[in-house]
Amino acid sequence: MATIGFIGLGNMGGPMAANLIKAGHVVKGFDVSAEAGTAFESVGGTFAGSASAAAEGAEVVVTMLPAGTHVAAVYTDAGGLVDTAAPGSLLIDCSTIDVATARSVAATAQNRGLSMVDAPVSGGVTGAAAGTLTFMVGGTDEAFARAKPFLDIMGKTIVHAGAAGAGQAAKICNNMVLGISMIAVSEAFNLADALGLDRQKLFDISSTASGQCWSLTTYCPVPGPVPTSPANRDYAPGFTAAMMLKDLKLAAGAAQSVETATPMGEQAAALYQAFVDTGSSETDFSGIIRYLRGQGA
Secondary structure, three states, X not given: OOEEEEEOOOOOHHHHHHHHHHOXXXXXXXXOOHHHHHHHHHOOOEXXXXXXXXXXXXXXXXXXXXXXXXXXXXXXXXXXXXXXXXXOOEEEEOOOOOHHHHHHHHHHHHHOOOEEEEOOEEOHXXXXXXXXXXXXXXXXXHHHHHHHHHHHHHEEEEEEEEOOOHHHHHHHHHHHHHHHHHHHHHHHHHHHHHHOOOHHHHHHHHOOOOOOOHHHHOOOOOOOOOOOOHHHHOOOOOOEXXXXXXXXXXXXXXXXXXXXXXXXXXXXXXXXXXXXXXXXXXXXXXXXXXXXXXXXX
């Protein structure tokens, strides 16, 4: 069993770290939230006083942080993980951040003799708790091979997307599809309501026809057809509208950097920005159906 440092014990990181503990690993963690630290200790983790303290003596360090600025600071600032991690350590960043930062941090780590992968996830809080996340992994073949046994504990589907940054590229492309498709499904149900078409009938047809997609069959934005969807819990997240907006903005920034047209992605970002601006940042992203219906928050 390995000694693992885990930095970022929030809604996603907390249950991911818990699964590593359940598998028998020794996990030391850190988070800026004392409440997250208490929850971590309750499942058998050791809460440390800083990120570097959590990583001290660890063979593997996992991070789950909010944005690229946090990742860069935790890894590459003076006294950060790249400076303090033991030689030969494996670094796994599960945050969703911009591709450029992921590649820059990985290059810095490699120059210090450390292996690193970017491994953003899909599957939400439910998947984190169940250990069924999908990991999209960027890094060398050697680093991926080292990371996979740990990712297997936290997830169900582990895909090596390519070199450093490829995991982040896959994540933002996937979530651009998700954001666009949720808007399309929401508009379809709103139109069905206006036309007097029963929601369940639309679901029964589209879920087996050419309109079939994850946003419909797994995360249906109206109550009823999919009992486990957030629509049946007044759109409690799940995956918040603020997080979807973040990912759509990352996709837009990446598209601009490589001069690729993504007009639907940009329109989706604009709609989610308007939804968030109604005060719905912590509403599940599927709740945008209410904004599109004209109800706002």
